[in-house]
Amino acid sequence: MSLADLRNEYDKFDLPEHQLTDHPRDLFDRWVDEAIRLQAPEPTAMSLSTVNAEGMPSSRIVLLKGFDETGVQFYTNYDSRKGQDLRQNPKACLLFFWPTLQRQIRLEGTVEKMSAEQSSAYFNSRPLASRISAIASPQSQPTSRAALENRSDQVAKEFGDNPPCPEFWGGYYLQPERIEFWQGRTCRLHDRYLYIKQDKTWQIQRLAP
Numbered sequence: 001m002s003l004a005d006l007r008n009e010y011d012k013f014d015l016p017e018h019q020l021t022d023h024p025r026d027l028f029d030r031w032v033d034e035a036i037r038l039q040a041p042e043p044t045a046m047s048l049s050t051v052n053a054e055g056m057p058s059s060r061i062v063l064l065k066g067f068d069e070t071g072v073q074f075y076t077n078y079d080s081r082k083g084q085d086l087r088q089n090p091k092a093c094l095l096f097f098w099p100t101l102q103r104q105i106r107l108e109g110t111v112e113k114m115s116a117e118q119s120s121a122y123f124n125s126r127p128l129a130s131r132i133s134a135i136a137s138p139q140s141q142p143t144s145r146a147a148l149e150n151r152s153d154q155v156a157k158e159f160g161d162n163p164p165c166p167e168f169w170g171g172y173y174l175q176p177e178r179i180e181f182w183q184g185r186t187c188r189l190h191d192r193y194l195y196i197k198q199d200k201t202w203q204i205q206r207l208a209p
Contacts, residue, residue, distance in 0.1 A: 010102040010184025015191035017206070024179040024195040024202055025067060031103060031181070032064070032096075040098040047095040048074065050085035058085060064096075065122065071173035072107055073114070075122060077139035079168045086111050092174055102184035109176040119170030131163045132156050180207070 021027045035043035044064040051057050058081060066073040072094055077083060086092065090112065096105040123131060136151040137143075155163060176197070183191040190209035195202045 009186055010188075010190065011186045012102050013183055014185060015181060015183035015193065017193075020193060020204060022202065024176075024181075027181060028067060028105060028179070031098075031101075031105060032067075035096075035098050035101060035103075038101065040100050043098065045096075046072075046074075047097070048082060049093040049095070050082050051089050051091070052085045053088040058082070065171070071109070071112075071175040073171055073173045075119070075169070075171045077134070077137070077169050078113075080139040086172065094174055104180075104182040106178075106180045106182070107174060107176040108178045109174050111172050111174045114171035114173060116165075116167075116170065120165040122171060123165035123169065128161060128163075131165075132159075134169050135159075135163055135166050185209075 019027075021030075032043065045061050046064055047059050048062045049057055049059040060082060062074045062076060062082075064072065065075060090110055092109070092111045094107045097103075123134070126134075132152055132155050136155045137148065178197070179195040181191075181193050181195075185191055188209060192207040192209055194205045194207050196205065
């Protein structure tokens with residue numbers, strides 16, 4: 001079978017208009033809760049797309065750590081490629097895709113850094129091994145496995161059980177201006193709804209699939 005012949009029918013769920021919420025965060029929370037409850041693989045994984053100063057896009061997977069009035073929250077190394085992109089161009093897109101639920105959510109908006117206090121609080125809640133690796137890894141820079149392991153051992157010896165949150169690591173939040181919910185439907189007549197922020201309210205449009 002050729003790649004062109006591969007296709008699936010989307011027939012598990014629908015998204016009728018009466019299930020929409022005035023604020024997209026309420027529908028977002030419901031879908032994330034359902035992805036967790038129905039055991040979708042990696043339910044909090046989201047693709048983060050950034051664009052550098054030269055206009056070159058780049059995408060990678062990060063993990064959702066919250067969504068409140070400040071925005072959608074994730075953490076990373078500020079000196080990584082995504083961190084450099086966001087310094088040059090603080091606009092980004094986040095995409096959730098749950099294949100087993102035949103659903104997507106796309107969020108577009110402006111990204112800002114969290115405060116050092118917020119970043120440190122989350123950093124200190126992480127498992128010790130994760131904190132050590134965050135300090136040891138020169139994310140996105142050329143390295144070797146041996147160099148990573150040696151650096152990790154050095155950090156563990158230096159800081160013991162209380163490694164501090166480094167200045168080059170922390171959180172971001174994306175404040176969405178556009179949020180699209182996509183529910184796969186049969187015959188490719190998918191349900192798509194776009195929330196567009198206007199001042200403090202959200203306007204909803206149904207989009208053609």
